[in-house]
Amino acid sequence: MxxxxxxxxxxxxxxxxxxxxxxxxxxxxxxxxxxxxxxxxxxxxxxxxxxxPYTTFSRIHEKSITCFDISSGGGLGVSTSTDGTMKIWQTTNGETRRILEGHIYDVNCCKFFPSGLVVLSGGMDAQLKIWSAEDASCPVTLKGHKGGILDVAIVERGRNVVSSSRDGTARLWDCGKSACLGVVADCGSPINGIALDVADSAVELGSPEDPPSNREIGTKGKLLLLAREDKKLQGVSLHSRQPVFLFGGSDAFNCCAFLSSVHILAGSQDGNIYQLDTRNTQTPVQVTRRSGAPVLSLMPFREGYITSQGDGSCFIIQQDLDRVIELTEPDSDPVYKVALWEKLIYTCCRDGIVRKYLLSNL
Structure with missing residues (x-):
């Protein structure tokens, strides 16, 4: 240790x-x-x-693991790497089950659908792809972005998905028809990360200017967060496409997450973690700074959240900030992503290792 x-x-x-x-x-x-x-x-x-770590997997990829996710059942992981591969593997032993081939250039993001049988990915080729985790086939490719895709979100069960891109747009897609249902936001600045959840009833989401497509499923009442390169965190109504708020930070925002329907988090390049109330975003509820390293991922956890940063640190922050748990071992290698399944936390790192932490004693 x-x-x-x-x-x-x-x-x-x-x-x-x-x-x-x-x-x-x-x-x-x-x-x-x-x-x-x-x-x-x-x-x-x-x-x-x-x-x-409870255990580590060092042979899934040959180089840095830039993004990963764990299936809803906890048995499978999917990951992307700078070695040019995207793989599905067993979480028990790290053995590769499938290799997903089809993107050109780097794959930036990957996520399991709620079923755990289908994977969504986005790459620098400006394409979204939908894969079968069972046979590695790719029945759906979504095209429309003009720049590399940086993050994705799945709407409810996955009839629709959302993507963000270096081209400054966030788009809503119909998976069944392989079609773009519309541009949710056009920021003029790369959107590094997104998060989607139900908004509090006190948040005004507006009404659509034009009747939405009947192919939109589950977009009503949803707030989309956009972590932007131009130091802005933006909230947009997914259904109406209307802007909800715009918050200015101290540096580029890399990631964002929902703590609840009211409280949200956003992490910046200079190490700041902002907690905001969506009903009034003019002044942060709290600004936390563990180190000056870039905040690379955020996810809610029990009464607090988990953050990973560019200096290798990965913390579980309790809401009162008097109890902090640090997940050790990456040293100074950036921890790019964190995933949670029941009492297990997984991290992926620039050193190419997936680490699994057991939280049974917390």
């Missing part, structure tokens, strides 16, 4: 000597086991836990 940026050499030494049984030291504030160290300061009511 590796500890970084903590300065707690005594804690590391203690961890190296422990077995599966916890060891408590009241004098030092350390508690250690084979896979974790807890450092607490009772006077300040602050606790930090360092958690080592």
């Amino acid at each position: 590796k500890l970084k940026r903590s300065g707690c050499l005594r804690g590391k030494a203690l961890a190296e000597k422990t077995t599966n049984q916890p060891v408590q030291s009241a004098a030092t504030g350390f508690e250690a086991s084979e896979k974790s160290i807890v450092i607490s300061c009772p006077k300040e009511n602050v606790t930090s836990k360092f958690l080592a």
Whole structure:
């Protein structure tokens, strides 16, 4: 187990000597086991836990893993890499099940449909592709963007999907007809990340100027978040295409996520994590900065969230910020993405390793 940026050499030494049984030291504030160290300061009511991987997979790809996802059943993973491949693999042992071939140039994003049997991907070739996880066939290709696709979102069960691109647009697609249903937003700036969820009833989403297609399924009441390169976080109504809010940050936004129907998160290139209330986005609820490294991914977790950053750090942040769990081992290699399935957290990293962390003791 590796500890970084903590300065707690005594804690590391203690961890190296422990077995599966916890060891408590009241004098030092350390508690250690084979896979974790807890450092607490009772006077300040602050606790930090360092958690080592339960297991690692180093042979899925030969180079950096840039994006991945875990199926709804937890048995399969899909990942993209700078080695030019996209693969489906078993989460139990990392063995490759399928190789998905068809994109030209790099594949930037991949995501399982809710069924766990179908995969959506987007690449620098400006194409979206839909794949069968069972036989690696690609029955659907969606074309219309003029720049590389940077992120994707799936609307409910997947009759419709949303994509964002370097061309500055976010588009809504009909998977059954392989057609674009419309441009949801045209920002004039690359959209690095998107998130989609139901908006709070107090948020005004507007009405469509033109009657929507009957091929739109599940778009009503949905708010689409756009993390933009031009330092803006934008909210757009997916159904009406009307802008909801526009928030200016300190640097380019890389990612965004919903904490709830009211509260949202956005991570910037300079390391800031903004928490906003969608009912009033003029002033952030909170701005958190763990380090100056770019925030690369965000996802909700229990009463808080998980963030990964460009310096290799990956934190589970509790809502009160007095309890922080750090997922260790990547050192200074960027952690590009985090995925969660039940009590397991998976991360993918520039070093080409998928790490699996067991959260049964949290």
